Amino acid sequence: xxxxxxxxxxxxxxxxxxxxxxLDEISFDIAPGxxxxxxxxxxxxxxxxxxxxxxxxxxxxxxxxxxxLLEGQRIDNLNNDQMRSIRGRKIGAIFQxxxxxxxxxxxxxxxxxETIQAHLPVSDQEARQRAIGLLxxxxxxxxxxxxxxxxxQFSGGMRQRVVIALALAAEPxxxxxxxxxxxxxxxxxxxxxxxxxxxxxxRGAAVxxxxxxxxxxxxTCDRVAVMYAGRIAEIGPVHQVINHPEHPYTAGLMASIPxxxxxxxxxxxxxGAMPRLNAIPKGCAFNPRCPQVFxxxxxxxxxxxxxARSGQNTPTQVACWLHHANTLEGVS
Amino acid sequence: MLAFVVQRLIQAIxxxxxxxxxxxxxxxYVGDPVLFxxxxxxxxxxxxxxxxxxxxxxxxIVQFGHFLWNAVQGEFGISLRQGAKVSQLIANRFPATLExxxxxxxxxxxxxxxxxxYAALRRGTLPSxxxxxxxxxxxxxxxxxIGILLILFFAVLLGWxxxxxxxxVVKIGWWSTGLLTVxxxxxxxxxxxxxxxxxxTLIMRLVRAEMLEVLRTDYIKFARARGLSNxxxxxxxxxxxxxxxxMTITGLQLGGLIAFAIITETVFQWxxxxxxxxxxxxxxDVPVMAxxxxxxxxxxxxxxxxxxxxxxxxDPRLRVGKAGGH
Amino acid sequence: xxxxxxxxxxxxxxxxxxxxxxxxxxxxxxxxxYSFRQSKTAMxxxxxxxVFIFCAVFAKWVAPYNPxxxxxxxxxxxxxxxxxxxxxxxxxxxxxxxxxxxxxxxLMYGTRxxxxxxxxxxxxxxxxxxxxxxxxGFRGGWLxxxxxxxxxxxxxxxxxLVALLIAGVGRAVFPDADDSLAFGVLIISISLTGxxxxxxxxxxxxLVERNKEYVQAARVTGVAPLRIMLRHVLPNVLGPVxxxxxxxxxxxxxxxxxxxxLGVGVPPTSPSLxxxxxxxxxxxxxxxxxxxxxPGLTLVLIALSVNLLGDWLRDALNPRLR
Numbered sequence: 014x015x016x017x018x019x020x021x022x023x024x025x026x027x028x029x030x031x032x033x034x035x036l037d038e039i040s041f042d043i044a045p046g047x048x049x050x051x052x053x054x055x056x057x058x059x060x061x062x063x064x065x066x067x068x069x070x071x072x073x074x075x076x077x078x079x080x081x082l083l084e085g086q087r088i089d090n091l092n093n094d095q096m097r098s099i100r101g102r103k104i105g106a107i108f109q110x111x112x113x114x115x116x117x118x119x120x121x122x123x124x125x126x127e128t129i130q131a132h133l134p135v136s137d138q139e140a141r142q143r144a145i146g147l148l149x150x151x152x153x154x155x156x157x158x159x160x161x162x163x164x165x166q167f168s169g170g171m172r173q174r175v176v177i178a179l180a181l182a183a184e185p186x187x188x189x190x191x192x193x194x195x196x197x198x199x200x201x202x203x204x205x206x207x208x209x210x211x212x213x214x215x216r217g218a219a220v221x222x223x224x225x226x227x228x229x230x231x232x233t234c235d236r237v238a239v240m241y242a243g244r245i246a247e248i249g250p251v252h253q254v255i256n257h258p259e260h261p262y263t264a265g266l267m268a269s270i271p272x273x274x275x276x277x278x279x280x281x282x283x284x285g286a287m288p289r290l291n292a293i294p295k296g297c298a299f300n301p302r303c304p305q306v307f308x309x310x311x312x313x314x315x316x317x318x319x320x321a322r323s324g325q326n327t328p329t330q331v332a333c334w335l336h337h338a339n340t341l342e343g344v345s
Numbered sequence: 346m347l348a349f350v351v352q353r354l355i356q357a358i359x360x361x362x363x364x365x366x367x368x369x370x371x372x373x374y375v376g377d378p379v380l381f382x383x384x385x386x387x388x389x390x391x392x393x394x395x396x397x398x399x400x401x402x403x404x405x406i407v408q409f410g411h412f413l414w415n416a417v418q419g420e421f422g423i424s425l426r427q428g429a430k431v432s433q434l435i436a437n438r439f440p441a442t443l444e445x446x447x448x449x450x451x452x453x454x455x456x457x458x459x460x461x462x463y464a465a466l467r468r469g470t471l472p473s474x475x476x477x478x479x480x481x482x483x484x485x486x487x488x489x490x491i492g493i494l495l496i497l498f499f500a501v502l503l504g505w506x507x508x509x510x511x512x513x514v515v516k517i518g519w520w521s522t523g524l525l526t527v528x529x530x531x532x533x534x535x536x537x538x539x540x541x542x543x544x545x546t547l548i549m550r551l552v553r554a555e556m557l558e559v560l561r562t563d564y565i566k567f568a569r570a571r572g573l574s575n576x577x578x579x580x581x582x583x584x585x586x587x588x589x590x591x592m593t594i595t596g597l598q599l600g601g602l603i604a605f606a607i608i609t610e611t612v613f614q615w616x617x618x619x620x621x622x623x624x625x626x627x628x629x630d631v632p633v634m635a636x637x638x639x640x641x642x643x644x645x646x647x648x649x650x651x652x653x654x655x656x657x658x659x660d661p662r663l664r665v666g667k668a669g670g671h
Numbered sequence: 672x673x674x675x676x677x678x679x680x681x682x683x684x685x686x687x688x689x690x691x692x693x694x695x696x697x698x699x700x701x702x703x704x705y706s707f708r709q710s711k712t713a714m715x716x717x718x719x720x721x722v723f724i725f726c727a728v729f730a731k732w733v734a735p736y737n738p739x740x741x742x743x744x745x746x747x748x749x750x751x752x753x754x755x756x757x758x759x760x761x762x763x764x765x766x767x768x769x770x771x772x773x774x775x776x777x778l779m780y781g782t783r784x785x786x787x788x789x790x791x792x793x794x795x796x797x798x799x800x801x802x803x804x805x806x807x808g809f810r811g812g813w814l815x816x817x818x819x820x821x822x823x824x825x826x827x828x829x830x831x832l833v834a835l836l837i838a839g840v841g842r843a844v845f846p847d848a849d850d851s852l853a854f855g856v857l858i859i860s861i862s863l864t865g866x867x868x869x870x871x872x873x874x875x876x877x878l879v880e881r882n883k884e885y886v887q888a889a890r891v892t893g894v895a896p897l898r899i900m901l902r903h904v905l906p907n908v909l910g911p912v913x914x915x916x917x918x919x920x921x922x923x924x925x926x927x928x929x930x931x932x933l934g935v936g937v938p939p940t941s942p943s944l945x946x947x948x949x950x951x952x953x954x955x956x957x958x959x960x961x962x963x964x965x966p967g968l969t970l971v972l973i974a975l976s977v978n979l980l981g982d983w984l985r986d987a988l989n990p991r992l993r
Binding site: 067069097108118127163165 | 562563564566567568569570571572573574575577581582585586589659660661662
């Protein structure tokens, strides 16, 4: 059974200019212990998806329809109190900026033990021991001393390790990581990403890794979902999506990554830009920019459907009429 | 830490010296400094003798030095209006103002902080909107009008409370306190209330604004994402972060208390330093004005220094240095 | 290259361009105008403020009497209560004071004085503060550091205290001053603490804009710094400065009223609302409350409506609160 299931999730923002649909019927699931990457341009809706799952959608944004299920139970319709017992304990979260994620006035130890004791019935002593253990697991040297230090006494990479430790403190089964390395030095990014991967695998926690960095996805994830204009364009095992992209958008993304071994005059680009929320075209959102567009794309919006290819255990799902056309006509 | 304190002390001394300089200019050049020192009833001989003593033909800096030396000892000459030593006058009046100010400040903090927290946490509800409306009134009502309205209501119409003076005071050594008698308390209620209103609204608005800002930060969002209880988030994390800047700004605003005390003392004829100062201004009583200026500057400087030290004590970012590691 | 510069310059102006021709309809349709139409309190406050300003400006024509023309006063009519009580008369709608002056007219003339002094001091603070802020932000260096220190020190001294001191010194230095000098000293004393807020805000924005590329580009092509400051920094600073000015007008009016109440404000020949309250205060105990209460009410209404407008303006211009 899936750990997390998202079914036809719609998130809207009522505004003075009308209601904007930021997420338009998103569906995916995450298996226990797997690492799902969610990739896309800024504004595609990745962070909103994460926020909806942990129930921290900022008003006036709200879930208009659809369901989110954790271990088979609906969590999108819970009130704040009920959601609170899930947050941290079942689902943890990591945000982008480690500098602002930690309260500067409290020691790291205090923030850790507070989280542990909010969810687990342990004594102060034991909470502190667990906290030290968490810090050691996330690679903080001299954990027993540094537990009493304040956030400003840690460097950026160290702080993100502390943040990871905090997210894991109550032993959740799913971590939503929203751009965890974007604010860090490139040299530190690799360390943090591999730390995240290892520490989660060790604890059997699944990860929803939100990022715009394809390289990180390639290194870390089991599966990846490509988002565009509030919809999922393609979702499948990582090496499949990267090496054999089915959706023209994904193909364009992959092609735009410069290759060190090939000499080029100009970088490959996808023409145009992602549409604004109040100007999403009819039919497939990508149709104005798609090099393979045809009539049906302009009229109807494609659903996610599996594309069968030989040699694949898990087929990639893609929302594109090209492939519906293929499967309908029986061409493989 | 030590460097910080020393730097602050030096700044404080510079401010004091600059203020003393302005006071000195007042004393020396607006009217006759000799008359200020001796009073208006001095004889011609006394005047001549002091003029020689003061050496008014001596260089500027020496005269300033004299003034500073006198000032440090609290010697500011004789009040033009009252004919008494300025230092004596101020010493007599000081307790009245201090008691009034402390009670008003206490009330403002005790009421203002909870009201501000409530208005921030229960934003949009009816009670919080009422609070904000009340705070708007507080800012739009001049202090003297509040005093007049209170007098009209409680003294004239209802006759419950007295409207001027300090009531019965008890002398403890050099200090005279009105807090040990029933009459004293009755007299202090209306003036303290008047003085509190402005401070209270200020603190309430400040706390509310700061708290709303803090509630929007990433670390609060992260705390929520970790499933901490509302109590822990609001009163553990948010409140502490709110109070740190509020504390410093409030400390700085205490100056406002001293200023508004002038008005309150005028309305209620409260025998404090403020009333003395107003009378001095109306009468162009320069020695008193100069002395008041220096005293006020001293109080400000002390308050600022205390606030700085307090900030230091509370914010770990200032206390403990940065460490390394990655 | 120049075309690119022009394009960058055009982009830097944060103005709402709906392409509508009429500036008023453009404003009404902008985000600020929309917020105004949504907020009943803002509209009521604006209406009240306009009424007061109207009365103040046209006092000579709107007021039933001129209360400061000694010849027109009738002592027989002194101390009359407002028209709706038993001994009052409709000749004097809000009653009269001890010299037979019509309270309603005195209110209008007094409002005029209060508004003039309030607005004049804010104007002065604004001009001084914005200029100093621009210079400090643009030049930087020791000038900037000195100015900021000065601001810090000045901020901790409350306006009333400074105003009182200046007034006191003024009296001592010019014991026989004439009226216009008294007004001048008063306006200066009120604006002496006001400029600090403007200077800080403008300096902050100047620093931010100064480091942006279009400013550096402009300097490289030889555009004069003054022109850069005026064309680029000023529009960005207009919002916060307007909010500040509005809120400061209210506090300037209250400060002036306080000073006049204490006897060190406007000269007695041109009484403002504060003076009227002071005069009326003496009659409070004998039951003639209207002499003090009506000017008091007027003062509060003016301050309240201006503060409400300022509050609304600040929320309307703050993108984060929408």
